[in-house]
Amino acid sequence: GQSLEQPSEVTAVEGAIVQINCTYQTSGFYGLSWYQQHDGGAPTFLSYNALDGLEETGRFSSFLSRSDSYGYLLLQELQMKDSASYFCAVRDDYGGSQGNLIFGKGTKLSVKP
Amino acid sequence: NAGVTQTPKFRILKIGQSMTLQCTQDMNHNYMYWYRQDPGMGLKLIYYSVGAGITDKGEVPNGYNVSRSTTEDFPLRLELAAPSQTSVYFCASSFSGEGSYEQYFGPGTRLTVT
Numbered sequence: 001g002q003s004l005e006q007p008s009e010v011t012a013v014e015g016a017i018v019q020i021n022c023t024y025q026t027s028g029f030y031g032l033s034w035y036q037q038h039d040g041g042a043p044t045f046l047s048y049n050a051l052d053g054l055e056e057t058g059r060f061s062s063f064l065s066r067s068d069s070y071g072y073l074l075l076q077e078l079q080m081k082d083s084a085s086y087f088c089a090v091r092d093d094y095g096g097s098q099g100n101l102i103f104g105k106g107t108k109l110s111v112k113p
Numbered sequence: 114n115a116g117v118t119q120t121p122k123f124r125i126l127k128i129g130q131s132m133t134l135q136c137t138q139d140m141n142h143n144y145m146y147w148y149r150q151d152p153g154m155g156l157k158l159i160y161y162s163v164g165a166g167i168t169d170k171g172e173v174p175n176g177y178n179v180s181r182s183t184t185e186d187f188p189l190r191l192e193l194a195a196p197s198q199t200s201v202y203f204c205a206s207s208f209s210g211e212g213s214y215e216q217y218f219g220p221g222t223r224l225t226v227t
Binding site for chain 2: 042048
């Protein structure tokens with residue numbers, strides 16, 4: 001079966017660093033995406049890793065290890081507005097389209113003052 | 114660019130009723146998707162389309178139908194609504210193939226079936 005595992009909740013304080021892990025088991029794999037979703041809002045794209053290593057985009061970084069079927073999202077200098085749910089998603093070849101994403105259940109990040 | 118738009122934003126249906134959720138994108142994306150999101154859960158793929166005239170089932174297609182007559186529009190039809198279809202529905206679009214890792218989502222439709 002296909003599965004993605006990530007922690008359900010994480011709490012951190014403003015200004016801190018937090019890491020959200022994601023392990024996956026899927027039939028195909030083209031890359032790992034991360035999405036942010038505020039309560040009541042739509043998911044928005046944050047980052048993507050197709051190859052092993054670290055990708056940095058401002059305060060956010062994402063890491064992938066294909067051999068370990070593992071990735072993480074690193075959020076630095078946390079701000080209150082970072083309180084949201086974060087989803088990892090594997091780009092799979094589901095249905096043969098090479099375009100479909102399989103989403104994890106999400107990690108709810110709460111940033112405290 | 115309006116991006117991905119969805120209508121309606123909210124809807125309450127009685128069991129057995131039918132409705133169509135509308136989705137339009139103005140980014141000239143070939144790929145479009147319909148997801149449902151239940152409380153505290155991730156997104157599950159209902160149907161997807163890789164271009165006008167081409168649709169295929171996702172993970173949870175039962176109780177739904179789609180069509181894709183144009184690049185811009187991808188409506189989702191619910192026939193004989195059931196309480197299990199109470200959910201938030203998101204439409205999304207993306208570039209093809211390699212570019213599909215970045216999907217653009219509409220604001221969602223919150224559907225309650227009672």
